[in-house]
Amino acid sequence: MIEKLLIGTYTHKSSEGIYELELDTAAKKLQNLTLVGRSGNPTYLVQSKANKVYAIDAESADGKKIGGLKAFDASSRPFTEIDKYLANGTSPAYVTVDEARQLVYTANYHMGVVTVYKIAADGTLTQTDQAQHTGKGPLPEQADGPHPHFADLTPDNRIVVCDLGNDTVYVYDVSATGKLSEVSRFSCEAGFGPRHIVFNPETDKAYLAGELSSKVSVLDYDRKSGSFSLSQTIKTIPDSWTEHNGAAAIRITSDHKYIYVSNRGFNSLATLAIQADGSVQLIDQTPAEGDFPRDFNFNSDESFIILVNQNTDNATLYSRDAASGKLTTVQKDVTVPEGVCVKLEY
Numbered sequence: 061m062i063e064k065l066l067i068g069t070y071t072h073k074s075s076e077g078i079y080e081l082e083l084d085t086a087a088k089k090l091q092n093l094t095l096v097g098r099s100g101n102p103t104y105l106v107q108s109k110a111n112k113v114y115a116i117d118a119e120s121a122d123g124k125k126i127g128g129l130k131a132f133d134a135s136s137r138p139f140t141e142i143d144k145y146l147a148n149g150t151s152p153a154y155v156t157v158d159e160a161r162q163l164v165y166t167a168n169y170h171m172g173v174v175t176v177y178k179i180a181a182d183g184t185l186t187q188t189d190q191a192q193h194t195g196k197g198p199l200p201e202q203a204d205g206p207h208p209h210f211a212d213l214t215p216d217n218r219i220v221v222c223d224l225g226n227d228t229v230y231v232y233d234v235s236a237t238g239k240l241s242e243v244s245r246f247s248c249e250a251g252f253g254p255r256h257i258v259f260n261p262e263t264d265k266a267y268l269a270g271e272l273s274s275k276v277s278v279l280d281y282d283r284k285s286g287s288f289s290l291s292q293t294i295k296t297i298p299d300s301w302t303e304h305n306g307a308a309a310i311r312i313t314s315d316h317k318y319i320y321v322s323n324r325g326f327n328s329l330a331t332l333a334i335q336a337d338g339s340v341q342l343i344d345q346t347p348a349e350g351d352f353p354r355d356f357n358f359n360s361d362e363s364f365i366i367l368v369n370q371n372t373d374n375a376t377l378y379s380r381d382a383a384s385g386k387l388t389t390v391q392k393d394v395t396v397p398e399g400v401c402v403k404l405e406y
């Protein structure tokens with residue numbers, strides 16, 4: 061079977077935007093990398109059920125940075141650009157679609173804001189709200205101010221925002237018209253650097269990756285109050301690793317048995333086994349076969365993981381054993397320029 065992946069990239073070097081990559085599951089092979097959408101630094105993207113792709117876009121005009129989203133109709137190759145929603149300032153780091161409300165959310169790391177857009181019938185966007193975060197963390201560089209890195213849905217359809225800069229996880233209610241109202245704030249340990257979060261909707265356990273601390277925290281999500289409480293924190297790298305590491309993507313299997321976290325620096329995929337009580341144990345480290353694995357994702361039946369290494373311009377393909385969670389490298393050194401986002405197409 062051929063499955064197709066969309067790859068978001070930086071465009072600092074040779075990349076020109078969004079690429080499509082095929083996975084041949086029978087041959088266990090990644091192949092046919094094709095440029096499908098030209099965009100500036102499309103570092104994250106999402107495909108809607110209406111087959112529109114919303115991707116981060118960064119441009120510069122008169123020496124000034126402008127950033128936001130580009131929208132594409134993905135029913136042809138290459139994609140057809142249908143909208144561009146750019147504002148003064150740096151581009152966001154994360155984008156997702158809320159299908160039920162027909163909204164799009166972005167988290168803008170550099171500007172410290174979370175933005176909501178309404179999707180019109182033709183797929184174009186209109187901004188409906190924006191929340192400005194404040195505060196900072198203990199580290200001089202990446203925690204010098206608010207840095208929202210992730211804004212996506214909770215299992216009960218609120219929005220959860222991970223702010224890496226001020227060590228806070230926010231929960232917002234969102235109205236049908238796209239207005240945000242804050243529900244709760246969870247404070248991580250100082251310097252944790254919350255980056256991305258995943259949920260087990262059956263237990264309401266949440267698993268939070270901390271970029272700056274290279275840790276995962278297990279949180280309990282209370283739907284009644286819309287708030288989190290801390291249950292466990294573990295490292296995603298060995299204590300013996302003293303050089304730089306930044307935890308990046310976190311993904312959970314659909315059977316809620318395993319979590320994988322990419323380590324940029326230690327350059328691995330950490331495998332965490334979820335125990336019966338929802339706690340986690342670090343059981344394995346699999347080499348990324350490249351430098352700076354910012355993102356990875358599963359194929360449709362989760363028998364493969366596809367990972368992209370930003371600094372070495374390559375993708376790695378692993379087969380995954382569903383029972384043990386064990387990863388086996390089946391292909392490496394697949395050329396993918398500046399890859400930082402991996403999404404399986406519908």
Ligand SMILES: O=C1O[C@H](COP(=O)(O)O)[C@@H](O)[C@H](O)[C@H]1O
Binds near residue numbers: 151152153170271308
């Ligand atoms: O994971 C990270 O993301 C931030 C935000 O990405 P950007 O493309 O909006 O700059 C990045 O600055 C940081 O270095 C990196 O670790």
